[in-house]
Amino acid sequence: MGYTIIEKIIRHNTGAQNVKPGDIVTVKADRVMIHDIFIPFVADKFEEMGFKKLWDPDKAVLIYDHLVPASQLDDTRHFRIGDAFAAKYGMKHVHRSDGICHQLMTEAGYVKPGDVVFGTDSHTTTYGCVGAFSSGIGYTEMASILGTGTMWIKVPETIKVVIEGKLPEDVMSKDIILRLIGDLGADGATYLALEFTGSTVEEMSVSSRMTIANMAVEAGAKCALFTPDEKTAEYCEIKLNEFQKSLTGDEDAVYKKVIRYRAEDFVPVMACPSQVDKIKPVSELEGIAIDQVFIGSCTNGRLEDLAAAAGVLKGKKVADYVKLIVTPASRKIYQEAMDQGIMEILSEAGAIITHPGCGLCCGRTGGILSDGERVVATNNRNFLGRMGTNKVEIYLASPKTAAACALAGRIVSAE
Amino acid sequence: MPTGAIFKFHNDLDTDQIIGSQYLLLPDLEEMKVHTFESLDPDFPKKVKAGDYVVGGENFGCGSSREQAPGVLKALGVEAVIAKSFARIFFRNAINIGLPVIVCKELPDDVNTGDVMELSLSEGIVKAKGKEYSCTKLPEYMQNILNQGGLIASLNKEV
Numbered sequence: 114m115g116y117t118i119i120e121k122i123i124r125h126n127t128g129a130q131n132v133k134p135g136d137i138v139t140v141k142a143d144r145v146m147i148h149d150i151f152i153p154f155v156a157d158k159f160e161e162m163g164f165k166k167l168w169d170p171d172k173a174v175l176i177y178d179h180l181v182p183a184s185q186l187d188d189t190r191h192f193r194i195g196d197a198f199a200a201k202y203g204m205k206h207v208h209r210s211d212g213i214c215h216q217l218m219t220e221a222g223y224v225k226p227g228d229v230v231f232g233t234d235s236h237t238t239t240y241g242c243v244g245a246f247s248s249g250i251g252y253t254e255m256a257s258i259l260g261t262g263t264m265w266i267k268v269p270e271t272i273k274v275v276i277e278g279k280l281p282e283d284v285m286s287k288d289i290i291l292r293l294i295g296d297l298g299a300d301g302a303t304y305l306a307l308e309f310t311g312s313t314v315e316e317m318s319v320s321s322r323m324t325i326a327n328m329a330v331e332a333g334a335k336c337a338l339f340t341p342d343e344k345t346a347e348y349c350e351i352k353l354n355e356f357q358k359s360l361t362g363d364e365d366a367v368y369k370k371v372i373r374y375r376a377e378d379f380v381p382v383m384a385c386p387s388q389v390d391k392i393k394p395v396s397e398l399e400g401i402a403i404d405q406v407f408i409g410s411c412t413n414g415r416l417e418d419l420a421a422a423a424g425v426l427k428g429k430k431v432a433d434y435v436k437l438i439v440t441p442a443s444r445k446i447y448q449e450a451m452d453q454g455i456m457e458i459l460s461e462a463g464a465i466i467t468h469p470g471c472g473l474c475c476g477r478t479g480g481i482l483s484d485g486e487r488v489v490a491t492n493n494r495n496f497l498g499r500m501g502t503n504k505v506e507i508y509l510a511s512p513k514t515a516a517a518c519a520l521a522g523r524i525v526s527a528e
Numbered sequence: 529m530p531t532g533a534i535f536k537f538h539n540d541l542d543t544d545q546i547i548g549s550q551y552l553l554l555p556d557l558e559e560m561k562v563h564t565f566e567s568l569d570p571d572f573p574k575k576v577k578a579g580d581y582v583v584g585g586e587n588f589g590c591g592s593s594r595e596q597a598p599g600v601l602k603a604l605g606v607e608a609v610i611a612k613s614f615a616r617i618f619f620r621n622a623i624n625i626g627l628p629v630i631v632c633k634e635l636p637d638d639v640n641t642g643d644v645m646e647l648s649l650s651e652g653i654v655k656a657k658g659k660e661y662s663c664t665k666l667p668e669y670m671q672n673i674l675n676q677g678g679l680i681a682s683l684n685k686e687v
Binding site: 137150232234235249250251252253261267299300303304333390475476477496497498503 | 540542544545548549550552553567586587590591592593594595596613614615616617620621624625667669678679680683684
């Protein structure tokens with residue numbers, strides 16, 4: 114009998130011959146990630162549990178991103194506690210202002226295909242873009258892993274998503290994952306793995322795959338997985354080993370469900386306020402006036418996203434009353450966008466370009482909105498109160514669509 | 529069997545509604561708990577009593593990994609959360625901190641805020657409005673963590 118990708122990773126990790134959905138197994142963590150919001154709680158729980166040392170300081174990564182730079186009184190307390198914890202337990206991988214955790218985990222080479230990775234953030238599913246099993250957990254559980262290096266998991270069933278063909282010009286991978294979340298519902302993949310395959314997926318850049326894996330959790334998924342290929346190898350700066358090459362769903366693997374799409378059928382879409390699965394084609398929303406546009410986040414703050422926005426904005430100006438906020442996902446992306454002239458185009462169009470970080474996406478800084486305001490945003494959640502007050506309307510979209518809306522001052526389709 | 533009042537909430541209730549991200553920086557759950565369900569029912573922390581129950585629909589606790597979401601409910605004395613289904617991370621976090629989370633498909637549609645219910649965790653039975661509902665039993669592994677009062681207690685026992 115064949116295996117799904119997640120089953121192969123778990124077999125490799127545990128050494129177990131037979132692994133089937135529903136089994137509870139103990140896996141070894143290849144890497145863990147903690148971010149600034151939760152480090153004080155992790156540190157507390159770690160000491161409460163009575164651990165004296167980290168199971169492997171080299172495998173733990175601490176990233177400050179939600180609170181960088183501090184915007185409110187006492188935010189820096191989290192950095193002080195994080196720095197003290199890292200120093201006490203010999204953690205070397207600490208990023209204090211390099212960008213968003215999920216971008217850095219793959220970009221800085223902490224995650225490789227086939228790895229098992231846990232992070233104190235729900236969007237930890239992102240690393241499935243390189244074929245790693247990665248999932249979000251709470252701070253108590255993270256403290257336990259830091260001490261033991263292990264965690265129990267239930268082997269998930271898998272939904273296979275097959276996409277074949279060539280995407281229309283105005284469609285980005287964001288439109289694919291939004292459509293899928295709409296089709297599955299916000300709980301349609303709860304406890305399940307999502308496996309993405311097909312010629313469209315093979316054609317996609319690792320960055321585009323990242324957008325899809327990032328938002329898999331918005332359908333409730335435990336993880337999202339892409340087969341590592343030559344693009345993955347190049348991105349990770351490795352040569353794929355035999356195990357990594359084997360990470361493809363077997364012909365005779367058992368899937369809970371197989372969903373098939375034709376790439377040509379996708380259209381630009383938005384998730385309407387205030388549910389991630391309330392998906393509508395942009396063409397049906399045209400004309401709705403907006404106050405702000407946000408292009409950034411671990412979902413869509415990468416170089417290709419900024420380039421796509423610049424392609425729409427080049428030589429034009431954003432609407433007078435619209436604030437366009439652009440937040441690169443990492444310092445590396447920020448620099449590359451400068452080198453390639455993308456920042457110049459964005460700035461000339463009237464964008465407010467901020468430092469890399471979580472910024473507006475987590476509603477703490479950099480463009481928080483008030484009652485009655487409306488924003489088109491490229492991040493992953495449009496929950497009530499996410500980017501300001503409870504009476505802010507958030508529409509989630511691709512960077513191309515978001516840029517077109519910024520020019521028009523209302524919802525429009527990108528040309 | 530512990531008896532308590534029901535506070536009922538809707539489908540796809542996300543963790544931002546349970547505790548907003550602006551409060552996650554407060555030093556502890558005691559300070560955070562007064563903001564529980566603030567966007568939906570600002571008086572909830574005053575109205576809820578120790579031993580009361582939160583009842584939800586499908587996908588309860590979707591969204592972020594914040595453990596403070598089950599944390600503030602436990603800090604307010606909520607006895608258990610009963611829902612048609614739970615989001616993965618919320619479910620795990622709740623078990624790890626010793627807050628019972630119970631899947632019951634029928635009860636949520638039959639009850640409203642203010643109704644009273646009884647729960648027998650070991651038998652997997654909920655009683656409300658003169659009716660008995662059976663719930664999905666937790667796997668033994670999770671039941672053990674819960675019985676010992678959460679992950680910390682269960683780890684201490686192993687060490």
